[in-house]
Amino acid sequence: MDIKTLSKKLKLSITTVSRALGGYSDVSEKTRLKVKKLAKKYNYSPNPYASRLASGKSKTVGFVLPLYGLNANTLNQTSIFDFLAGTTNKIYSENIQFFMTFVNNAEEEKRAYEKLIFIEKVDKIILHNLKKKDSRINFLLKHNIKFVTWGRVQGLKNYSWVDLDNEYSTNLIMNYLFERNHDKIAYINIVENYNFAFQRKKGYLSALKKNKISYNKKYYATVKTEGPEHSAKLIKNMLIANPEISAIVCSTEYTAVGAIKACNDLNKKIGKDISIITFDGPVVESLTSPALTAVNHPRKELGLKAIEMLINMDGKNYKHQSYLAKPKIIDRGSVHKIIKAS
Amino acid sequence: MDIKTLSKKLKLSITTVSRALGGYSDVSEKTRLKVKKLAKKYNYSPNPYASRLASGKSKTVGFVLPLYGLNANTLNQTSIFDFLAGTTNKIYSENIQFFMTFVNNAEEEKRAYEKLIFIEKVDKIILHNLKKKDSRINFLLKHNIKFVTWGRVQGLKNYSWVDLDNEYSTNLIMNYLFERNHDKIAYINIVENYNFAFQRKKGYLSALKKNKISYNKKYYATVKTEGPEHSAKLIKNMLIANPEISAIVCSTEYTAVGAIKACNDLNKKIGKDISIITFDGPVVESLTSPALTAVNHPRKELGLKAIEMLINMDGKNYKHQSYLAKPKIIDRGSVHKIIKAS
DNA sequence: ATTGACAACCAAAACGTTTTGGTAAAAAAT
DNA sequence: ATTTTTTACCAAAACGTTTTGGTTGTCAAT
Structure with a gap:
């Protein structure tokens, strides 16, 4: 017909x-x-092809999913799934086409964006895994592609984004630990060129400062994109060298898994001898034993907000929007309270 | 231009x-x-839209990813990622468009296929998570859509598929256990309307028979799509009621995670007091402690074969193809040998 | 009665390709 | 030397829409 x-x-x-x-x-x-x-x-x-040809609009959202680097870790991939799941309803009701590309390395990733824009002619893109400075943003601005980012970059303002308030989240975590009398707190971050890692470090430092605890660089370490074993080894060494550490904050799920291993290896009972606290995700909330106390990261909600922003961008006098999620702490018993000697 | x-x-x-x-x-x-x-x-x-309009061919592969049922489990989602990752190279070199839809329930899933076929007019589809009888296959045959399935159905022959040899895999697992003198072997399956679960049960039964061990229904249980906690409880009860069980075979990663919990709860040391063996996936290979011995499921390879088949289908006199992967056992130390009293 | 505004419709152009059904010139076959 | 085949090209139609720039008729305002 x-x-x-x-x-x-x-x-x-x-x-x-x-x-x-x-x-x-x-x-x-x-x-x-x-x-x-x-x-x-x-x-x-x-017929979608006829209609897109005639109207010059594609109603297509492009999304590039890297399977390398940070995302080589399965756990990060599932986080992205959560985010995407949040977009589905809108994608249905608005009849949007979702255009997803997997890439295995940086070269492929670059080509993927070019392909999406110049060949497939998507008119919208969702960006994620933002770096502190992220060349993709200028690229998209230059070519007049509408986009929303999950995460922010340093400096730039003229774009729309959704994000977890990473600095606030880390403050929340730190205060949670302070309240339980921890003050020798380790932070295992991932490399700081990812902006969220940078923001979380800021949160770690500002919380220490507010609480008049001086920053001890022996308690801070970053991992690249290696698997949990690497974090486990690193954390183990840190705990051996600094046995006074009473709590470990982890920036990602796979470092948290590493932390669990390290503690198990050292026979430190989590939630009793030592505390672990991290950022939420499918694994730490149910698969690890014990499950870990964490700040919740409302990925689905962020996905929904992102797609809503993209849809609204079609309006004539659109102004850039943003959405900053404030999380809560979900207690799963992996943090213990230190009894003060009085 | x-x-x-x-x-x-x-x-x-x-x-x-x-x-x-x-x-x-x-x-x-x-x-x-x-x-x-x-x-x-x-x-x-x-211009892809002009070209698709003029030629009547879309060079588009549709893929529906359910986020409910079996796939509500994050771990299954990551398996699918692995499969999809296997397709990326071909998708690049052949300039294929990948059209992915997430769905949250059966109703949405049905509409998703209709949308893919009648509205988006994809000409190819990859099907997965096959049931024993799967209505989607007849639907696609009827509408003359080219497709490849990851997994098979019972009975039908006239379609192209890739699959793990599930019966063989389970035989392999069972023989591995027999060689180590296990004969009280529990099997935790998922509901048998998924064809792979049915095939794996067949493998369990045929291996027992070949080894002249009678089937004890107390050792066999199925779980639906609940999370690992549910399996943990079920396995715990089974082990309490049947303390002679020396090995547990699991059909999916999340039941395996449940098995680990159950054993931990009962203070049975895995790889020493009790054995766990399962099907491979990102979690059991590195995130659980201990990592679990498993048959490897070459998902990437299956993804590659599937996309190759789809591409070949364009040829004039295409005959249906199939690819059956034979796995090996990857030893990670979660299976112990029982010393025979002689 | 005339003008203007508005409501409801439509023919034709445009979108950027692929495909069909040619033609003219060159090469090969008779 | 003529006919046939092959090579290399092309104009125009087709694909199924959306959009542009109308027209016609009705009703209200003058």
Whole structure:
């Protein structure tokens, strides 16, 4: 069924049928109803390729998912799934096409964006895993592609983003530990060129400062994108060298898994001899034993907000928006309270 | 840059430029080279929407990813990622578009397939998570959509598939246990309407039979799609009621995680007091402690084979193909040998 | 009665390709 | 020398929409 035969059956012009379905006001409500009814009956829906060609709009959102670097870790991939799951409803109701590409290295990633924009001609993109300075943003701005980022960059303002308030989150974690009388607190971050890692470090430092605890660089370490074993070894060494450490804060799930291993190896009972606290995700909330206390990262919500922003961007006088999620701490018993000697 | 201006610059007709790039033989090699060179210079690539409209072919592969049921488990999602990662290279080199949809329930899933086929007009689909009888297959056959399945159904033959040899895998696991003198072997499966679960049960039963061990239904249990806690409870009860069980075979990663918890709770040391063996995946291979001995499931390889089959389907006299992966056992120390009293 | 505004419709152009059905010139076969 | 085949090219149609720039008829305002 195409619009031509449909319009013949209706004894209307193609134009009128198109505009009736498109919701234009130069069609009487009576005819619009008639058109809609018959369209439904014949299960008509415009050929997407013809429509995209004619209108010059693709209603397509591009998303590049790197399977290397930070995301080589399965756990990060699942986080992204959560985010994407948050977008599904809107994608349905708004009839948006989601265009996803997997890439295995930086070269492929660069080509993937070029392909999305110049070849597939998507008109919108969701960006994630932002670096402190991220060349993709200028690239997209330059080519006039609408986009929303999950995460922010340093400096720039003229774009739309959703993000977890990373500095606040880390403050929250630190205060939670302070309240339980911890003051020898280790922080295992990932490399700081990812902006969220940078922001979390800031949160760690500002919380220490506010609480008048001086920063001890022996308690701070970063890992690259290696698996949990690497974190486990690093944390183990840190704990051996600094046995006074009573709590470990982890920036990602896989470092948290490493922390658990390290503590197990050293026979330190989590939630009793030592505390671990981290950022939420599917693994630490149910798969590790014990499950870990963490700040919740509302990924689905962020996904929803992101897609909503993208949709609103079609409006004439759109202004850049942002959404900053403030998390809470979910207590799962992996943090113990230190009894003060009085 | 479009084909019109490109052809003008070349002083050739649009037809010739199109056919030069399309690899047709009615263009001299000399002009073809000239055309390709200039196309590259101006970074020309045909507008996909115009091209799909004109040719009636979309070069688009549809994939529906359920986030409910079996896949509500994060761990299953990551398995699917592995599979998809295997397809990326081909998708690049063949310029295929990958069309992915997330769905949250059965109703959405059904609509997703309809949308892919009737609205988005994808011409190829990859199917996964097959049931014993799976209505999607007849649906696709009926509408003449090319597809490849990851997994098989019972009965039907006229379709192309890739799959792990589940029965063989389970035989392998069981023999591995027999060689280590286990004969009280529990099997924790997932519900048997998933065909792979059914096949694995067959493998369990045939291995027992070949080894002249009678099937004890107290040692066999199925879980639905609940999280690992549910399996943990179930396995714990089974072990309490049947303390003679020396080895547990698990069908999925999340039941394996449950098994670990159950053993920990009962203070049975894995790889010493009791054995756990399962099917491979990102979690059991590195995130659990201990990591679990498992048969490897070459998901990437299966993804590659699947996309290759889809590409070959364009050939004129295509015959249905299939690929059955035979796995090996990866020893990670979670299976112990029972010393026979002699 | 005339003008202006508005409602409701439509024909034709445009979008950028691929494909069909040719033609002219060169080469090969008779 | 003529006919046939092959090579290399091309104009125009087709794909199924959206959008542009109308027209016609009705009604209210003058």
